[in-house]
Amino acid sequence: MATTPGVGMTPAQIEAEISAGRLQPQWSQVAIGDDGSIIGRALWWGRNEQTPIALDVWDAVTGHDEPGTILVALLKSGHDALTAQGLTVPLPHTLRVPVAGRAIADAEHNVRTKIAAAAAAGLEQVNERKQFQWDHGSPVPAPGPRLRFEQANDDTFVTLFARAAHGSLDIMTRRELATTDAATLARDEVDYYRSCPGDRSWWHVAYDHDGNTVGIAIPSATPTNRNVGYLAVLPEHRGHGYVDDLLSFITAFHAEAGAERITATTDAVNTPMAAAFERAGYRCTETRIDLEP
Numbered sequence: 001m002a003t004t005p006g007v008g009m010t011p012a013q014i015e016a017e018i019s020a021g022r023l024q025p026q027w028s029q030v031a032i033g034d035d036g037s038i039i040g041r042a043l044w045w046g047r048n049e050q051t052p053i054a055l056d057v058w059d060a061v062t063g064h065d066e067p068g069t070i071l072v073a074l075l076k077s078g079h080d081a082l083t084a085q086g087l088t089v090p091l092p093h094t095l096r097v098p099v100a101g102r103a104i105a106d107a108e109h110n111v112r113t114k115i116a117a118a119a120a121a122g123l124e125q126v127n128e129r130k131q132f133q134w135d136h137g138s139p140v141p142a143p144g145p146r147l148r149f150e151q152a153n154d155d156t157f158v159t160l161f162a163r164a165a166h167g168s169l170d171i172m173t174r175r176e177l178a179t180t181d182a183a184t185l186a187r188d189e190v191d192y193y194r195s196c197p198g199d200r201s202w203w204h205v206a207y208d209h210d211g212n213t214v215g216i217a218i219p220s221a222t223p224t225n226r227n228v229g230y231l232a233v234l235p236e237h238r239g240h241g242y243v244d245d246l247l248s249f250i251t252a253f254h255a256e257a258g259a260e261r262i263t264a265t266t267d268a269v270n271t272p273m274a275a276a277f278e279r280a281g282y283r284c285t286e287t288r289i290d291l292e293p
Contacts (some may be wrong), residue, residue, distance in 0.1 A: 004144070010073070014043070014057060020223065021049040026085065029078040031070050038066055042074040044082065044091060047195075047223070055093035062106075071117035079121065090122050095289040096131075111289065116292035123291040127171045129269060130274055132282040134262040140255045141248040141280045146173055147214060148250055149157070149204040153198065154190055156205065160216050161186035169270040193230060197221040202253065206246060212237070217246045219253045226254040228264035243276045
């Protein structure tokens with residue numbers, strides 16, 4: 001099935017996710033045209049083989065006269081099937097849009113069509129993020145001499161997550177703080193990063209030479225790549241360039257372990273973090289638009 005170039009997952013990525021059990025037939029829908037060909041698909045994704053947690057692949061064949069109709073029908077059919085399995089719908093979806101190349105105009109039209117179709121199914125845009133990537137062979141930024149990094153227990157990280165949340169530019173953090181307290185948010189963050197494929201022993205706290213706690217550096221991983229994970233400078237130490245030290249530590253940590261690729265994401269509004277990625281040799285590969293119930 002031909003779809004907009006550069007948008008969403010590649011066929012090879014989809015095949016890998018199916019092989020890993022993260023995409024499954026009972027979570028999937030296809031739309032069939034009058035000639036028997038596939039004209040659309042909706043594939044829900046799960047971190048394990050038990051429960052889907054997001055709509056991952058959702059598209060219509062390129063050049064169809066009514067792509068919006070196909071997209072709406074796929075969600076309705078898929079939601080009916082998932083509801084019959086006892087699942088709550090709709091599940092969130094992320095639109096992945098290329099940042100360069102000849103597919104830009106087609107991608108923009110595709111995004112507008114999908115946002116309208118998603119709204120009809122109860123999904124609305126809540127955030128826009130930038131995806132960055134470091135590849136093997138790129139320069140490895142050397143961690144500066146200003147900070148030392150040590151491991152710490154979960155209670156320490158809960159405390160530091162709570163402190164780092166204040167004044168954060170992260171959209172989801174600010175949304176969560178509007179409805180819950182920083183301590184609860186921090187515990188949820190620790191639980192989330194514990195659930196990621198990265199090893200718990202990778203987590204570090206950053207201190208300056210006077211013993212002051214400056215920030216957090218949590219190298220992590222996705223099912224397919226090493227990942228920057230989480231880094232934060234505590235409010236009282238912001239504005240001194242420590243973000244570069246934390247990112248350098250995480251990048252070098254993964255690179256020294258032989259990582260072929262390191263991925264990272266930051267909100268579009270967090271321009272200081274985006275600039276730090278660029279200084280560290282990461283390139284922006286796509287924009288991600290988050291749709292949620």
